[in-house]
Amino acid sequence: MNPVSLAVDMRGISKHFGGVQALVEVDLQIEAGEIHALLGGNGAGKSTILKILNGVHVPDTGTVKVFGQTIDEYSPEASRRAGIAMIYQEMSLIPSLNVAQNVFLTREAKTRLGLVDDRMAERKASEFFQMLEVDIDPRALVADLGAGQRQLTEIVKAISQNARVLVLDEPSTTLSVSDVEKLFALLHRLRAQGVAIVYVSHRMDEIARVAERATILRDGRRITTAPMSELPMELMIEHIVGKRSGGLSAMERKKSKVGEPLFELERVSGVRKPKGITLTVHRGEVVGIAGLLGSGRSSLARVLFGIDPLIEGEIRIEGCPAAIAKPKNAIDAGMVLVPELRALQGLILPHSVASNMTLGVLDRVSNRWIVNRRAVRQATAAQVRNLDIKAASQAHSVSTLSGGNQQKVVIGKWMAADPNILLLDEPTAGIDIGSKAEVIRLIRELAGRGKAILMISSELNELLVACDRIAVMSKGRLSRVLDREDLDRSEIPAADPVRGLQAAEQELLARIQLDLTPGSEASVH
Amino acid sequence: MSTRNSPGTPVWHPRSLMANWRQNIIYIGFVIIFVFFAVTLNDKGFLNPNNLLNIVRQTAMIAVMAIAMTFVLSSGEIDLSVGAVAGLTSVTVAMAIDAGGMAFGICAGIATGIAVGVFNGILTTRVGIPSFLTTLAMMGIAKGVAMWISDTAAVPIINPTYSWLFGGGSVGKIPVLLFWMLLLGAAGHFFLKRSTFGRRVLATGGNETAARYSGIDTRSVKFRVLIVSSMAAALAGMLYAGRLHSGRFQLGEGDELSVIAAAVLGGTSLFGGYGTVIGTIVGALMIGLINNGLILMGLEFSQQLIARGGIIILAVALSQKRN
Numbered sequence: 001m002n003p004v005s006l007a008v009d010m011r012g013i014s015k016h017f018g019g020v021q022a023l024v025e026v027d028l029q030i031e032a033g034e035i036h037a038l039l040g041g042n043g044a045g046k047s048t049i050l051k052i053l054n055g056v057h058v059p060d061t062g063t064v065k066v067f068g069q070t071i072d073e074y075s076p077e078a079s080r081r082a083g084i085a086m087i088y089q090e091m092s093l094i095p096s097l098n099v100a101q102n103v104f105l106t107r108e109a110k111t112r113l114g115l116v117d118d119r120m121a122e123r124k125a126s127e128f129f130q131m132l133e134v135d136i137d138p139r140a141l142v143a144d145l146g147a148g149q150r151q152l153t154e155i156v157k158a159i160s161q162n163a164r165v166l167v168l169d170e171p172s173t174t175l176s177v178s179d180v181e182k183l184f185a186l187l188h189r190l191r192a193q194g195v196a197i198v199y200v201s202h203r204m205d206e207i208a209r210v211a212e213r214a215t216i217l218r219d220g221r222r223i224t225t226a227p228m229s230e231l232p233m234e235l236m237i238e239h240i241v242g243k244r245s246g247g248l249s250a251m252e253r254k255k256s257k258v259g260e261p262l263f264e265l266e267r268v269s270g271v272r273k274p275k276g277i278t279l280t281v282h283r284g285e286v287v288g289i290a291g292l293l294g295s296g297r298s299s300l301a302r303v304l305f306g307i308d309p310l311i312e313g314e315i316r317i318e319g320c321p322a323a324i325a326k327p328k329n330a331i332d333a334g335m336v337l338v339p340e341l342r343a344l345q346g347l348i349l350p351h352s353v354a355s356n357m358t359l360g361v362l363d364r365v366s367n368r369w370i371v372n373r374r375a376v377r378q379a380t381a382a383q384v385r386n387l388d389i390k391a392a393s394q395a396h397s398v399s400t401l402s403g404g405n406q407q408k409v410v411i412g413k414w415m416a417a418d419p420n421i422l423l424l425d426e427p428t429a430g431i432d433i434g435s436k437a438e439v440i441r442l443i444r445e446l447a448g449r450g451k452a453i454l455m456i457s458s459e460l461n462e463l464l465v466a467c468d469r470i471a472v473m474s475k476g477r478l479s480r481v482l483d484r485e486d487l488d489r490s491e492i493p494a495a496d497p498v499r500g501l502q503a504a505e506q507e508l509l510a511r512i513q514l515d516l517t518p519g520s521e522a523s524v525h
Numbered sequence: 526m527s528t529r530n531s532p533g534t535p536v537w538h539p540r541s542l543m544a545n546w547r548q549n550i551i552y553i554g555f556v557i558i559f560v561f562f563a564v565t566l567n568d569k570g571f572l573n574p575n576n577l578l579n580i581v582r583q584t585a586m587i588a589v590m591a592i593a594m595t596f597v598l599s600s601g602e603i604d605l606s607v608g609a610v611a612g613l614t615s616v617t618v619a620m621a622i623d624a625g626g627m628a629f630g631i632c633a634g635i636a637t638g639i640a641v642g643v644f645n646g647i648l649t650t651r652v653g654i655p656s657f658l659t660t661l662a663m664m665g666i667a668k669g670v671a672m673w674i675s676d677t678a679a680v681p682i683i684n685p686t687y688s689w690l691f692g693g694g695s696v697g698k699i700p701v702l703l704f705w706m707l708l709l710g711a712a713g714h715f716f717l718k719r720s721t722f723g724r725r726v727l728a729t730g731g732n733e734t735a736a737r738y739s740g741i742d743t744r745s746v747k748f749r750v751l752i753v754s755s756m757a758a759a760l761a762g763m764l765y766a767g768r769l770h771s772g773r774f775q776l777g778e779g780d781e782l783s784v785i786a787a788a789v790l791g792g793t794s795l796f797g798g799y800g801t802v803i804g805t806i807v808g809a810l811m812i813g814l815i816n817n818g819l820i821l822m823g824l825e826f827s828q829q830l831i832a833r834g835g836i837i838i839l840a841v842a843l844s845q846k847r848n
Binding site for chain 2: 305307326327328330331337339344345346347348349350351355359360362363366369370371373413
C-alpha cells in the first residue's frame, strides 16, 4: 500500500485510563477516497481511538499520521487543522441561526464596513450545497430542519472547512430511511472527491451497503481489517462478539402462552400524533411497533404513559378504563416506559446508579417519607445482578458507565417497579449486539411471565426476534398489524435461521414501504 | 464527567475523599481562614468566646435562609426574594404583636411566609415565569409593602418573651439563635439526604425531564420548595425582629446574595441536582467569619467589601471541577 495514499495512518496506538487498558497496539489505516467502517461492541475501544484521532485524548504509545504528516500535538484544534472533522450524534448546529450562518459560524463573510454579510454567506453556502448536490435552502432556520437535513448541513459545513477525513459516529440512528439514502448518496460523492470517511455504526446492514473496508475492534485490540466482501454478516458478528452464538438470528423464538387482553387501546389520539390507534396487547404477548422516524411511535408511547395528553379515545387495563393524566397514574396502574432518549428522559446522569435505579419506586423503598437506604441498596443490587450491569459501585454516578450499561440501568429502574405492562421505546439503542441479545431474551422472559409488552424499535431484525405481532405505524396512524409467522417464508428451511431472519426482514421492510406514498416524506417530520 | 459522589449514597472508596478535595474545599478553607484569623488577630480578641458567639448571632439568619436555599438551588430554581421577605415579615410580626400579642404575631409571620411562597410558586410553576424573574419581582413587591404598611418607620416590639425566643435570648452563654440554626440545619440535612422529598428535589434539579418520566410531579416539587424558602425567609425576619426588638423594612436587605453565596460556597450547584445542607451552614459561617475578621483587622467598610468578594470568588473558583 502506498503510504502517501493513506489519509489516516495510526500505528501501534495504546491508551489506558487508570487501570483500564482501553487500546492495545491498535493499527487503523484509512485510504483517501474510501468509506471505512469501524466496528466493535461497547467498550471495544471505538470511541477512544476516534477521540485520539480527534485530538481529545493523547495516546500512550503509537503514531498518528494524516496524509503523511505526523501529528505531534493532540488537540481538537490541531486535528481540525489537519483536516479531520467529527460529525457527532449530538448535532453541533445552533438552532436559532439559519443554515448559511451555521456553515460560516466564526468565519463570517464581512462587508466593506466590517459588518456581517449574510447575503454573501448564503451565496457561498448555496454553492457548496449545489456542488455536493444537497437540496437544502441555506436561508432555512436550522430549528425547522429535520434530523436528516441537519446532519447533511453538518457534513457540508465540515467540507467547507476543508475537512478531508470525516468521522461519522452512528449517523443513521435518528434518520428515516429516505434520509439515510440521502446521507449515503452524499458520502459516495465525497468519496469520489477523495475524502476519507470513517463510519461507525451498530447497524451491520448499513455498513455492508456503504463501506468498502472495515476494521473490527474487540477489547481494545484490532481483530481484523478486511474488505467488506470478505466479511459476511455472520463473520462480522463473530469478530465483534468473539464467539459464534452472538447473532440475533441464533436466538430461539419461543412462543409464550398468550392470555386474555391486558392492555387495550381504543381510538387513542394525541394532539397531533398518534391518530386513532386501536390495538390490544394480551398477557404474555410482545407487540412490536415498526415505522419510520416521525411516524408517531414515540408519541404513542408518551400519550399512553401520561406525558403527552390523551385527546381522544380510551385506554383499558384488564378491561377497566384507566385514567392516565400523568406518569404517576401509569406507574400506579402497573405500566412503565423505557423512554427513547436515555440521557434526556431516562437517567439523571450525574446521580448514582442506586439513586437512578430507585427513582421510579421511591415510595416502595421508603418507610412513609424516609428513604430506607438498605431497601435502596437491595433493590439496586437485585437489578445489577439480574441485568449484569457493569458499574464500579452503586454509588458511582451513572455518567461513568458505558452506554450499554446506562441503558441497562434504565431498564432495571423499571424492572424494579415489577410492572404488568411495559412500553419499550428503542430499548436497545446504542448498545452492542451481545447486550442486545440479552435485552431481547429478557423481554421474552417477561412475556413468558404474563406481562404485556409494547416494543418500539427501528431495528427490524430485533422486532422480528422479539415480537409475536408487529404493528406498522405511518404518519400517526396504525396502518397494519402483522402476525410474526406471516413474515416467515415457507421455502427457507427452519434449520437456516440466518437466512430466515433476513428474508423476514425484507418482507417486513417491504410492508412498511407499502404504506409510504411517493412525496409523503416531507410531511413526516 | 462528574466525580462527585451522588446524593443519598455513602462514599465507598477511601480514595474518593482525596479525589474530591475540590468538593471539600469549603471545610478546608474554613479551617485555614479560622487558623489564619486566630493567629493574626489573637491580640484583638478573635478567639474570645464572646466574639465567636457574635459570629454565630450575625450568621444565624443567613444560615436559616441558606438551608432552604439549598433545596431551591438543588431543584434547579432560585429565590431572590428572601432578604426582602425577611424585612417584610419583621414588620408584619412587629405590627401583629402590637395589635394582638405574641401568638398573633407568630401567626402573622408564618402567614406572610406562606402567602409569599404560594405567590412565587403559582407564578413559577403554573404561569411558567422563571423563578429568577418571579422572585426578583417579589423582592421589590415585598420591600414596597413593608415600607408602605410601616410608613418606612421602625415598628417597636415590646414583648420580652418573643424577643428572647426569636433571636435575643441565650441559655447561659449560648445564644438561642444557635439552637435555631442547629435545629433547622439538622432537619434540612435529614430531609435533603434521607427523605423521599429530598430525593425528588435532587432528581428534579438533576434532570427535570427524566424526573417527570419517572413519575415525579416536578411542578409540585418546585412549588413546595419555593414555599419552604419563603417560610425560612419569614422565620429569618422573625429572628431579626426579635433580636433588634423591632420590625424594619431594611432588615435582611441584600441578604439574598449572602444566602446564595453561602449555599454555593458549601458546594450546592447553582444549576440543580446537587446540594448539601452541612456545606451550606459551613458556608454561612465562613462568610460570618470573614466579615468578623476583616472588621477586627480594622479594614474600612469599602475594603471589607472588596476583600470579602475576593475570598468568595477564590473559594468558589477552587471548588469548581476542572474538565
